Amino acid sequence: MPPAAFMNTPTGLSAKVNSAALAAGLGVLTLTFGVVGLMFWSTSSVDELAGRRQHKLVAKVLAESTVRIAHDQEGVTVWDDAVNEVRRERLDLDWLDQNVGIWMHGYYGHDAAFVLDPANRPIYSMIEGARRTPQDFASMADEMIPLVADLRELQQAADTDLPEGQLTPGVTDILMVNAHPSVVSVKPIVSDTGEIEQPLGKEFVHISVRRLDGSFIEAVRGDYGIEDARFVHTAALRPGETAQPLRSRAGDIIGYIAWRPFQPGQTVFMRLAPVFMSAAALMASILFLLMRRVARRTRELNESNAAVEHLAFHDVLTGLPNRALFEDRLTHALAVLRRTAERPVALLFLDLDRFKMVNDTLGHAAGDELIREFARRLSSTIRASDTAARLGGDEFAIIQTDISSADDIEDLCKRIVKSASEPFLISGSRVHIGVSIGVALAGKDGLDAEELARCADIALYEVKAQGRGHYVLFNPVMDEPIRARQHAEKDLRAALDAGDQLSLVYQPTYSAADGSVAGVEALLRWQHPESGNVPPAVFIPMAEEIGLIEPLGDWVLAQACRDARAWPIPTISINVSPVQLRNPLFARRTMSIIQDAGIDPGRLELEVTETAVMEQAGQCALNLRMLREFGIRVALDDFGTGYSSFSHFNALEVDRVKIDRTFVARIDDQGGGSAIIQAIVKLAHASGFRITAEGVETDDQKTFLERIGCDDLQGFLLDYPMNAGEIGTRFGTGETQSSEALTI
Ligand code: C2E
Ligand code: MG
Numbered sequence: 001m002p003p004a005a006f007m008n009t010p011t012g013l014s015a016k017v018n019s020a021a022l023a024a025g026l027g028v029l030t031l032t033f034g035v036v037g038l039m040f041w042s043t044s045s046v047d048e049l050a051g052r053r054q055h056k057l058v059a060k061v062l063a064e065s066t067v068r069i070a071h072d073q074e075g076v077t078v079w080d081d082a083v084n085e086v087r088r089e090r091l092d093l094d095w096l097d098q099n100v101g102i103w104m105h106g107y108y109g110h111d112a113a114f115v116l117d118p119a120n121r122p123i124y125s126m127i128e129g130a131r132r133t134p135q136d137f138a139s140m141a142d143e144m145i146p147l148v149a150d151l152r153e154l155q156q157a158a159d160t161d162l163p164e165g166q167l168t169p170g171v172t173d174i175l176m177v178n179a180h181p182s183v184v185s186v187k188p189i190v191s192d193t194g195e196i197e198q199p200l201g202k203e204f205v206h207i208s209v210r211r212l213d214g215s216f217i218e219a220v221r222g223d224y225g226i227e228d229a230r231f232v233h234t235a236a237l238r239p240g241e242t243a244q245p246l247r248s249r250a251g252d253i254i255g256y257i258a259w260r261p262f263q264p265g266q267t268v269f270m271r272l273a274p275v276f277m278s279a280a281a282l283m284a285s286i287l288f289l290l291m292r293r294v295a296r297r298t299r300e301l302n303e304s305n306a307a308v309e310h311l312a313f314h315d316v317l318t319g320l321p322n323r324a325l326f327e328d329r330l331t332h333a334l335a336v337l338r339r340t341a342e343r344p345v346a347l348l349f350l351d352l353d354r355f356k357m358v359n360d361t362l363g364h365a366a367g368d369e370l371i372r373e374f375a376r377r378l379s380s381t382i383r384a385s386d387t388a389a390r391l392g393g394d395e396f397a398i399i400q401t402d403i404s405s406a407d408d409i410e411d412l413c414k415r416i417v418k419s420a421s422e423p424f425l426i427s428g429s430r431v432h433i434g435v436s437i438g439v440a441l442a443g444k445d446g447l448d449a450e451e452l453a454r455c456a457d458i459a460l461y462e463v464k465a466q467g468r469g470h471y472v473l474f475n476p477v478m479d480e481p482i483r484a485r486q487h488a489e490k491d492l493r494a495a496l497d498a499g500d501q502l503s504l505v506y507q508p509t510y511s512a513a514d515g516s517v518a519g520v521e522a523l524l525r526w527q528h529p530e531s532g533n534v535p536p537a538v539f540i541p542m543a544e545e546i547g548l549i550e551p552l553g554d555w556v557l558a559q560a561c562r563d564a565r566a567w568p569i570p571t572i573s574i575n576v577s578p579v580q581l582r583n584p585l586f587a588r589r590t591m592s593i594i595q596d597a598g599i600d601p602g603r604l605e606l607e608v609t610e611t612a613v614m615e616q617a618g619q620c621a622l623n624l625r626m627l628r629e630f631g632i633r634v635a636l637d638d639f640g641t642g643y644s645s646f647s648h649f650n651a652l653e654v655d656r657v658k659i660d661r662t663f664v665a666r667i668d669d670q671g672g673g674s675a676i677i678q679a680i681v682k683l684a685h686a687s688g689f690r691i692t693a694e695g696v697e698t699d700d701q702k703t704f705l706e707r708i709g710c711d712d713l714q715g716f717l718l719d720y721p722m723n724a725g726e727i728g729t730r731f732g733t734g735e736t737q738s739s740e741a742l743t744i
């Protein structure tokens with residue numbers, strides 16, 4: 001599993017994006033519902049208001065119609081002619097038609113008219129614009145006579161209030177007349193001039209009937225815009241209808257005027273609906289597209305995060321876990337082991353044998369193919385609970401978990417070694433490689449990932465030393481030289497801090513021509529408090545490796561300059577490591593030390609190795625060039641042990657060549673040692689270098705070297721290295737400089 005913090009990042013991000021999109025979606029939905037709700041509320045409020053108004057309007061129309069009928073009636077009932085006409089023995093029916101019957105129908109739209117005599121007997125009938133016999137009144141008499149009786153009572157009453165704008169009292173009611181809801185109005189027929197006297201309550205009466213389901217309802221429809229108004233007997237309405245009850249004087253409901261209420265809100269809403277729906281659809285589409293886009297982006301983000309995550313924790317070439325994931329799993333496996341103390345965990349470090357050869361001979365592509373194929377074999381060899389990782393190059397590692405015995409580890413190692421020994425078919429060639437495995441067992445060899453890796457590494461080093469193609473389980477014995485070295489490293493640091501364990505000795509070189517002293521070479525000595533003298537061949541490489549060579553070299557230079565300042569010796573040679581020379585600040589620091597010591601730079605010669613001078617274009621060359629410009633000379637030390645060939649000789653930017661003592665030792669050989677040295681001397685001279693022969697131990701060597709023209713000689717035959725005091729005594733001044741403690 002990748003580290004938890006990393007795992008959380010993409011899911012956390014996508015969750016944030018999703019919830020933001022969800023919130024936006026919910027926001028838009030809420031807004032839409034809010035707007036729709038508000039519209040519904042406002043339209044229904046408007047509709048309710050309009051409905052109430054219509055009810056009032058219908059009630060008003062009804063009331064006005066009732067009043068108007070009575071008012072219409074008075075046009076004929078308050079009239080002397082009418083009084084006279086109705087009283088005739090022989091009625092003039094044509095007159096009555098024209099003035100109180102058919103005329104009422106034609107002019108005012110009254111549906112029926114009757115005239116009753118003082119005894120309430122019908123003398124004239126008109127129904128629907130046609131004269132009828134008075135007996136036709138009989139079918140309606142029951143409903144109407146009570147109204148007539150009421151009128152006569154009213155007439156007789158002294159203090160009757162007249163209806164507003166009317167001349168005579170009247171009685172109106174809403175009744176069912178011949179199954180039709182009708183306004184019935186009863187008026188007395190009286191004199192308009194007052195000249196005809198009649199006993200009160202004994203007048204002829206005129207009854208007008210106006211059907212509410214006939215022309216009245218049409219008027220309601222046409223004049224008042226209640227288009228679908230209709231009369232219904234019961235309250236069983238059609239869907240969406242409303243109704244106004246028609247009540248008789250007694251309060252009985254005799255029917256209803258029903259209509260579909262005008263709903264301006266709904267009308268507006270219906271008009272707006274398509275626009276609103278389109279806008280909502282547009283918004284929904286935009287939202288949908290946005291959400292889809294966000295979802296796609298989130299998916300892409302997750303995928304790319306997953307890809308990045310995979311890339312961060314897997315090796316690109318093989319797809320196996322990389323070092324980061326491997327370390328995480330190892331730490332995890334060890335944590336589990338520490339907690340449960342059950343089944344141990346083994347760590348296997350693998351290194352392919354002869355991989356470099358395949359890479360060099362068949363090319364990098366073939367090398368990559370080989371690595372991939374090996375990774376495939378490795379994956380199929382381990383169990384699902386184990387982890388195989390590629391740490392880099394041809395290095396692999398396995399974390400083997402759930403081990404029940406050492407046999408489990410050995411079985412796995414054997415399987416891997418066998419699988420790697422099978423030939424690989426790479427780029428059409430059969431390639432034979434092998435694998436070396438170093439194993440460390442958690443618990444036995446440590447419980448710390450770093451310590452376990454160190455043990456597996458040592459075991460791997462061991463198996464390689466034993467000849468590869470095999471596996472080795474870590475054994476503490478293997479660790480001893482390493483631990484000793486670690487101790488030595490610690491001691492060297494302590495020596496540098498202490499300052500009194502390190503010292504310089506000087507070995508003179510002599511002129512071959514006249515035997516005079518040509519120079520001294522400063523050689524560093526380490527007197528270990530317990531182990532005694534430690535050879536520079538041991539501690540110098542160690543100092544180079546652990547980063548102590550620079551302070552050490554600076555100290556040597558400063559001390560040698562101080563010691564040699566007063567010596568009447570032409571040259572002081574100082575050994576310089578390539579590690580020092582690779583530091584861009586080396587030349588400047590060296591010059592400042594020399595200046596501080598107050599010694600002539602022309603007396604100094606830096607001895608460098610072949611490795612340093614061969615790095616022509618590198619930092620070493622730059623440093624050396626600067627120092628030579630400053631007057632310091634450069635000598636190539638141990639010539640012949642490195643890689644420099646004679647062909648590069650004249651390209652070397654040095655002043656002197658020191659022939660390594662292994663050549664000098666071969667002077668006495670029969671194998672042509674002398675001839676080689678002779679050739680080197682000739683060539684070096686031809687290139688303008690001075691020559692020193694190192695390690696002169698015999699007179700024969702000395703004689704030979706003198707004969708072939710070597711410039712200077714150095715070796716135990718002439719002098720052993722001596723301390724500064726001895727050098728001072730030997731070469732004329734007894735002065736010595738005290739050694740300064742080294743500060744790093
Ligand atoms: P080198 O620079 O070639 O030093 C000469 C080495 O040869 C010295 O060994 C010296 O004692 C030894 N020698 C001289 N004459 C003879 C002889 O006739 N026969 C034999 N067998 N050996 C002889 P030493 O002091 O053990 O130094 C070994 C190497 O350590 C030096 O080789 C030099 O590379 C390195 N070294 C010594 N001191 C320093 C130092 O201060 N800085 C650096 N960077 N390296 C140093
Ligand atoms: Mg040397």
Ligand code: MG
Nearest residue numbers: 637638658694
């Ligand atoms: Mg040397």
